[in-house]
Amino acid sequence: MSKQAMSESQSTVQSEPMIQVRNLKTYYPGGGLIADEPVKAVDGVSFDIKKGETLGLVGESGCGKSTLGRTLVQLEDATAGTSRFQKPDVVEQMANTYGRRTVDLREVYADNDTVELVTKLFADGVQPKAVAPDRGWEDVSPDEIDAADFVQQTGMDVSDVIDQGFGPKLGLFGEKDFVFVEEGRIENGVYEVDRGYIDVTAAPARALKRLRGRQLGIVFQDPESSLNDRMTVGEIIREPLDVHSWGTPRERRERVRELLETVGLRPEHYYRYPHQFSGGQRQRVGIARSLALEPDFLVLDEPVSALDVSVQAKILNLLEDLQEEFGLTYLFIAHDLSVVRHICDRVAVMYLGNLMEIGPTDGLFENPGNPYTHSLLSAIPEPDPSASKDRITLRGTPPSPRDPPTGCPFSTRCPVKIRPDEYQHVDDDVWQRVEVFREVIRERTRADRSLTDHARELLGRSTRFSDVTDITDELFGDVDLPTEVAEHVREAAGFVEKGHDNKARNYLFDQFGSICDTDRPKHYQVSEDGRTSFCHRHVDRYEDPAPEFEKLKRNR
Numbered sequence: 001m002s003k004q005a006m007s008e009s010q011s012t013v014q015s016e017p018m019i020q021v022r023n024l025k026t027y028y029p030g031g032g033l034i035a036d037e038p039v040k041a042v043d044g045v046s047f048d049i050k051k052g053e054t055l056g057l058v059g060e061s062g063c064g065k066s067t068l069g070r071t072l073v074q075l076e077d078a079t080a081g082t083s084r085f086q087k088p089d090v091v092e093q094m095a096n097t098y099g100r101r102t103v104d105l106r107e108v109y110a111d112n113d114t115v116e117l118v119t120k121l122f123a124d125g126v127q128p129k130a131v132a133p134d135r136g137w138e139d140v141s142p143d144e145i146d147a148a149d150f151v152q153q154t155g156m157d158v159s160d161v162i163d164q165g166f167g168p169k170l171g172l173f174g175e176k177d178f179v180f181v182e183e184g185r186i187e188n189g190v191y192e193v194d195r196g197y198i199d200v201t202a203a204p205a206r207a208l209k210r211l212r213g214r215q216l217g218i219v220f221q222d223p224e225s226s227l228n229d230r231m232t233v234g235e236i237i238r239e240p241l242d243v244h245s246w247g248t249p250r251e252r253r254e255r256v257r258e259l260l261e262t263v264g265l266r267p268e269h270y271y272r273y274p275h276q277f278s279g280g281q282r283q284r285v286g287i288a289r290s291l292a293l294e295p296d297f298l299v300l301d302e303p304v305s306a307l308d309v310s311v312q313a314k315i316l317n318l319l320e321d322l323q324e325e326f327g328l329t330y331l332f333i334a335h336d337l338s339v340v341r342h343i344c345d346r347v348a349v350m351y352l353g354n355l356m357e358i359g360p361t362d363g364l365f366e367n368p369g370n371p372y373t374h375s376l377l378s379a380i381p382e383p384d385p386s387a388s389k390d391r392i393t394l395r396g397t398p399p400s401p402r403d404p405p406t407g408c409p410f411s412t413r414c415p416v417k418i419r420p421d422e423y424q425h426v427d428d429d430v431w432q433r434v435e436v437f438r439e440v441i442r443e444r445t446r447a448d449r450s451l452t453d454h455a456r457e458l459l460g461r462s463t464r465f466s467d468v469t470d471i472t473d474e475l476f477g478d479v480d481l482p483t484e485v486a487e488h489v490r491e492a493a494g495f496v497e498k499g500h501d502n503k504a505r506n507y508l509f510d511q512f513g514s515i516c517d518t519d520r521p522k523h524y525q526v527s528e529d530g531r532t533s534f535c536h537r538h539v540d541r542y543e544d545p546a547p548e549f550e551k552l553k554r555n556r
């Protein structure tokens with residue numbers, strides 16, 4: 001598909017967002033014997049996916065890709081934030097049902113002042129929201145209502161705002177159980193709706209059942225385990241049609257035959273069982289099933305990772321053809337970056353529950369903005385082993401998502417982390433060792449230490465007493481440490497010897513921490529085509545990541 005490679009006129013990507021995600025978080029409850037902290041699998045991500053687009057989602061194992069994909073189709077509950085899905089035909093459909101797509105505000109609001117106020121707020125970006133008519137406003141929590149923006153701006157009480165009829169009357173459409181968000185315009189006191197979004201994160205379970213399959217679908221990685229081996233292929237593909245009472249039984253059978261053909265299988269495959277099929281064929285069955293109810297948006301969760309390379313290409317081609325034929329929008333989750341480069345219009349790079357960089361594919365691969373993207377790309381094996389490639393090897397493993405760093409999520413491993421001003425003069429090698437020391441101490445404080453460690457501690461056996469001396473010897477034995485650095489290292493080691501790992505960790509944070517440790521970065525635009533990167537280095541007073549990486553390579 002690489003829509004990038006197509007000319008503008010050929011591209012099927014439209015400018016309207018199909019999915020709007022804002023500050024989405026998915027936490028899994030702690031619940032362990034020791035660890036009460038939740039796993040912050042997705043920790044506040046925002047992005048759009050445009051209609052007809054393929055957005056790639058990449059990152060190391062465990063960074064939260066699947067959780068994000070599953071939350072978008074509400075197979076997981078969001079802990080916070082919103083995910084909105086544009087129902088493409090909603091405005092037409094609703095306009096037909098209600099016979100209108102405009103509302104004259106002068107009929108709704110008694111006085112002209114209110115009409116003016118509403119118009120002004122609307123121009124300021126305050127969005128009205130319609131809620132199902134049979135769902136009383138008293139059941140709607142204030143944070144579900146965009147009228148809350150209203151409250152902020154007017155200083156009025158939410159209930160007063162609602163009493164005044166702001167939210168509900170301005171929104172034109174509702175559908176049982178759903179929270180709709182509308183986008184429209186007010187001109188000369190007349191409100192006209194342009195687009196309608198369903199707030200997926202606010203939809204209750206039974207409404208989701210209707211939404212899933214019909215509008216949102218998912219294709220799983222492993223065609224082996226995601227298909228029920230006791231059902232025939234026909235039954236598997238037909239199941240969503242049955243669940244949604246689609247057409248008559250005869251029409252359903254007909255639809256299944258059509259779907260078999262769409263994904264390149266044959267009508268006689270209807271009565272076969274999954275185990276009689278190859279991996280590629282099984283994945284075709286999974287895709288046919290996901291397409292049964294003609295969804296608009298599909299999460300493809302590593303759809304080709306379990307397949308042989310030769311079969312991968314065929315499935316990718318199929319997915320591209322289907323996208324073109326049915327105008328589908330994809331979130332394509334993958335760890336194989338070359339596949340992503342080939343198939344995706346834009347790419348989002350994820351690390352520890354956060355999006356580190358997002359933007360059009362070619363630019364991101366050719367001129368990465370974020371240090372994590374640099375590191376990830378430099379780990380791709382070169383097809384030609386004699387080609388010299390300056391690899392950046394990341395030390396250690398990502399921190400636990402139960403205990404992510406306070407500042408930048410990548411700060412504990414970033415090869416180009418910003419140093420505090422007072423340590424700029426310290427030799428690079430020495431500074432790296434200081435960072436490693438901090439990382440080792442941090443690892444020791446992790447909530448999910450082994451039970452043996454805990455048991456020994458509880459028994460009063462100081463098993464970790466001696467190893468801090470070993471660690472400092474190992475790290476600093478053969479280098480000259482500047483006096484102030486040596487003092488701080490000694491102090492921290494002293495805390496560890498007394499069993500106060502956390503004190504040591506905090507002490508090192510206070511002494512050696514920089515903005516990367518203390519503050520969460522923002523997303524900065526790093527290219528003209530709208531790519532953004534989540535890194536403090538994009539602020540003017542710091543050097544950009546790219547030249548810092550060049551320096552690193554030169555100095556090795």
Ligand SMILES: Nc1ncnc2c1ncn2[C@@H]1O[C@H](COP(=O)(O)OP(=O)(O)OP(=O)(O)O)[C@@H](O)[C@H]1O
Pocket residue numbers: 028029039040041059060061062063064065066067068335401
């Ligand atoms: N049901 C669950 N309960 C608790 N923790 C979970 C659950 N599912 C995932 N996690 C944790 O959430 C984090 C993100 O997992 P997720 O599967 O989303 O990552 P991923 O990037 O898709 O990994 P992979 O590439 O290996 O599939 C991991 O730390 C994982 O252990």
